[in-house]
Amino acid sequence: MDITEQIEAYLMNEMSDEESAAFEQSRAIDPSLDRKVVLHEQFMKQIKEYGEHRKLISDMNAIHARLDISAIREEVIPTSVKMKVLWKKYHSNVAVAASIAILAVLTTLLSTGSFNQATSIRSDYNALRREWSRDINTKVKRSQNEILQNINASSKSPSTPSLFSGTGFALNTDGYVITNYHVVKGADSVYIQDNDGISYKATTVYIHPSYDIAVLKVIDPSFKTLRSLPYSFKKSGSDLGVDVYTLGYPKDDLTYTRGYLSSMSGYAGDTIAYQVDISVNGGNSGGPLLDSKGNVVGIVNAKQDKTDGASFAIKSAYLLEAIQAMPKDSLGRKVILNTKNTLSSLSRGDQIKRIENYIYMVKVY
Amino acid sequence: MSREVKRFEPSDNEVILGILNDSKGVLDKLYEAYFPMILQLVVMNNGNDDDAKDIFQESVIVLYNKVKKGDFVLNSKLKTFIYSVCRRLWLKRLSQKSRVTGNIVDFEEVLSVEDDIEQHEERDKQFDLMELALGRLGEPCKTIIEDFYMNSKSMQDICEKFGYTNADNAKNQKYKCLQRLKKLFFQA
Numbered sequence: 001m002d003i004t005e006q007i008e009a010y011l012m013n014e015m016s017d018e019e020s021a022a023f024e025q026s027r028a029i030d031p032s033l034d035r036k037v038v039l040h041e042q043f044m045k046q047i048k049e050y051g052e053h054r055k056l057i058s059d060m061n062a063i064h065a066r067l068d069i070s071a072i073r074e075e076v077i078p079t080s081v082k083m084k085v086l087w088k089k090y091h092s093n094v095a096v097a098a099s100i101a102i103l104a105v106l107t108t109l110l111s112t113g114s115f116n117q118a119t120s121i122r123s124d125y126n127a128l129r130r131e132w133s134r135d136i137n138t139k140v141k142r143s144q145n146e147i148l149q150n151i152n153a154s155s156k157s158p159s160t161p162s163l164f165s166g167t168g169f170a171l172n173t174d175g176y177v178i179t180n181y182h183v184v185k186g187a188d189s190v191y192i193q194d195n196d197g198i199s200y201k202a203t204t205v206y207i208h209p210s211y212d213i214a215v216l217k218v219i220d221p222s223f224k225t226l227r228s229l230p231y232s233f234k235k236s237g238s239d240l241g242v243d244v245y246t247l248g249y250p251k252d253d254l255t256y257t258r259g260y261l262s263s264m265s266g267y268a269g270d271t272i273a274y275q276v277d278i279s280v281n282g283g284n285s286g287g288p289l290l291d292s293k294g295n296v297v298g299i300v301n302a303k304q305d306k307t308d309g310a311s312f313a314i315k316s317a318y319l320l321e322a323i324q325a326m327p328k329d330s331l332g333r334k335v336i337l338n339t340k341n342t343l344s345s346l347s348r349g350d351q352i353k354r355i356e357n358y359i360y361m362v363k364v365y
Numbered sequence: 366m367s368r369e370v371k372r373f374e375p376s377d378n379e380v381i382l383g384i385l386n387d388s389k390g391v392l393d394k395l396y397e398a399y400f401p402m403i404l405q406l407v408v409m410n411n412g413n414d415d416d417a418k419d420i421f422q423e424s425v426i427v428l429y430n431k432v433k434k435g436d437f438v439l440n441s442k443l444k445t446f447i448y449s450v451c452r453r454l455w456l457k458r459l460s461q462k463s464r465v466t467g468n469i470v471d472f473e474e475v476l477s478v479e480d481d482i483e484q485h486e487e488r489d490k491q492f493d494l495m496e497l498a499l500g501r502l503g504e505p506c507k508t509i510i511e512d513f514y515m516n517s518k519s520m521q522d523i524c525e526k527f528g529y530t531n532a533d534n535a536k537n538q539k540y541k542c543l544q545r546l547k548k549l550f551f552q553a
Contacts, residue, residue: 004540043547044514049488050495051515056429059389060422063396069404069414076405088411 003033007040124305125267127182127212129166129364130250130283163365167248167287167300168192168216170358171323172336173226175200175218178319179286179362180301181207184214192218192360195254199363208322211272211314212301215326216362229338230354231288234295234316240264244276246300246313247352248287249361256352257284259311261297266312267304274298277309286362289313294343294351374398377443384432395425399444402472403451409470410455420458424450427478427485441476449476457482498549506542513539 009015010023027034087094166183170176177192184190184204191199200220207214238244238261245258259278266273276289280300289298298313323337343351375383375394383391400421407417424447431437452475499507505527512518512526524535 004543005536043550046491046495047510047514047546050492051511053426053492054515056392056426057422059392060396060425063393064400064418064422067397067400072401072404073408073414076401077408 003036004040007037008044010037011041011044124307125302126282126305127180127302128280128282128285128300128311129164129180129183130281130285131164165249165283165364166285166362167283168360168362169286169288169296170226170229170360171215172338173228175202175223175225176205177202177216177218177360177362178299178323179214179216180299180314181209181212181214182301183285183362184216184364187364189365190216191363191365192216193363194360195356202362206322206326208325211318211322213299213314213319213322215323226358228340228342229358230342230351231290231294231296231358232339232341233320233337234291234297235320237264237315237317238274238291238297242297243292244278244289244297244313245348246278246280246284246287246289247355247359248280248284248300249359250281250283252361254356254359255284259309262309267302267310270312272318273301273312273314276300276311276313278311280311283361287359288355290351290355292348294341294346294355374444377439380443381432381437381439384429392425395428396421399447402444402448406448406451406470406472407455409472411459412455416455416458420451420454421447423454423485427481430485430488431481445474445476446478448473449478450481453478453482494550498546501549502542502546505538506545509535509539509542510546 006023010020013020015023027037164183164187166179168177168179168183171178184207187204190202190204192202193199200218200223202216202218202220205215205217240261240263242261243258244261245256247254247256249255257279259276261274262277263275265271266275274289274297276298278300280287280303284300285302287300288296289300291297295316296319297316299316299319300311300313303311320337343354346354375391375398380391380395382388383394400417403421403424404414404417407420408414412420427450428437428443428447452471499510502510509523509527512523513520520532520535520539523529523539524532527535527538529535529538
């Protein structure tokens with residue numbers, strides 16, 4: 001019998017008792033045989049273990065295949081982590097998609113010239129307040145001077161020219177004056193100056209930025225209550241083509257200009273304003289737009305640059321709406337608007353004579 | 366963040382006895398009781414379902430080996446042992462993939478299982494060698510060896526299966542195969 005066969009037979013207990021006793025004896029005297037036996041036994045064990053190992057794995061795979069893994073997942077993994085895992089898996093795709101989308105949008109906007117339009121829209125809209133100085137430092141200095149003046153209270157009129165000016169007109173006889181919001185925006189202090197050149201200190205009591213309307217109240221004790229207003233406010237809309245005129249302070253003296261309503265909508269289709277073909281300039285802002293009968297139909301507030309005959313005026317209906325919306329506590333009492341018009345039968349020259357004392361230059365420091 | 370995984374757990378003694386007696390049912394119970402815990406561990410730490418499967422199965426192999434060798438002393442819960450092995454194995458995988466190193470979000474307490482894992486890796490190497498050697502052996506030798514040594518089939522069965530004229534022929538063939546396998550195994 002071959003030696004390996006013998007060893008195996010011995011290890012697997014296939015030998016008879018005598019054979020096995022003989023084998024043990026020869027093993028005891030022959031160390032090399034003994035080593036072979038040990039090695040063979042080890043190797044057999046290794047093969048057997050490998051078999052068991054493979055069986056264990058295949059058993060486990062069978063069990064694993066039987067389990068509902070997604071259900072277990074649901075049970076042990078919080079949702080936030082599932083999102084995180086999804087995000088981890090797909091974030092590069094999402095990022096690429098997002099960048100492509102952004103790029104596409106930007107390219108489209110660029111190629112259609114959307115950006116250029118947007119800037120041009122802003123640039124040709126010119127709010128008509130009059131600017132005296134662009135120097136910020138002077139502004140600061142002037143407001144400092146102003147403060148000093150106030151402390152000293154030596155003079156009632158401001159010592160230096162104002163930085164911005166516009167026009168305003170009386171809302172009623174108690175010293176309420178209406179003007180544009182953009183005229184008084186960012187004001188340190190506000191003065192109104194009447195046609196005789198006398199200045200009164202005023203405060204802004206109400207603003208309505210979206211209608212570009214501001215209401216000032218004269219707080220100067222020297223201000224005398226006015227005689228009743230000659231003009232009234234037109235509640236309904238005016239018609240296209242109606243002759244209109246305005247009075248304002250584009251320079252230091254009251255200036256008259258006339259024109260007609262050229263469109264029922266304002267800048268870029270803005271329905272709050274009329275388009276008026278009238279030549280107005282910086283400083284006309286806040287001036288009343290009157291029709292031939294002396295009704296206030298709007299407030300001049302802007303014009304379009306590089307376009308002839310396109311000035312804009314806030315419709316009187318919105319002016320009235322803004323005034324109605326004034327909180328009562330910002331006023332001493334309710335503002336009563338004049339409804340009686342005493343101008344309708346007068347000639348233009350006489351109308352202006354009656355009106356001019358109710359038009360003010362609004363000076364903003 | 367961590368959610369307690371509550372499941373039916375077989376008693377530790379039951380599992381150990383089951384492993385020693387080659388009970389199939391106990392493997393089922395072990396798998397169902399502890400796989401979810403490992404799935405949670407792995408998925409919450411940058412792994413996926415397949416990683417969890419691999420890691421868990423390795424830990425079961427470590428446990429089986431330890432129990433069968435008889436040096437499994439029940440000085441901690443079985444659950445803790447499995448968790449610790451998996452945690453260690455997963456950390457190793459992570460550092461190999463060099464994704465995250467060192468830090469892991471834990472859900473259970475942890476034992477030191479370095480020795481067990483070292484042994485396991487050593488064994489795994491041997492198994493890989495065996496697999497390689499068997500693969501090179503070719504048919505019919507591979508099947509004969511597998512049937513005789515792993516599946517404990519008698520020489521008579523093998524003789525019939527492969528159509529040898531008598532059991533002695535089959536035996537001869539088997540010895541030749543075994544010699545070649547030894548050569549291949551120890552050469553590698």
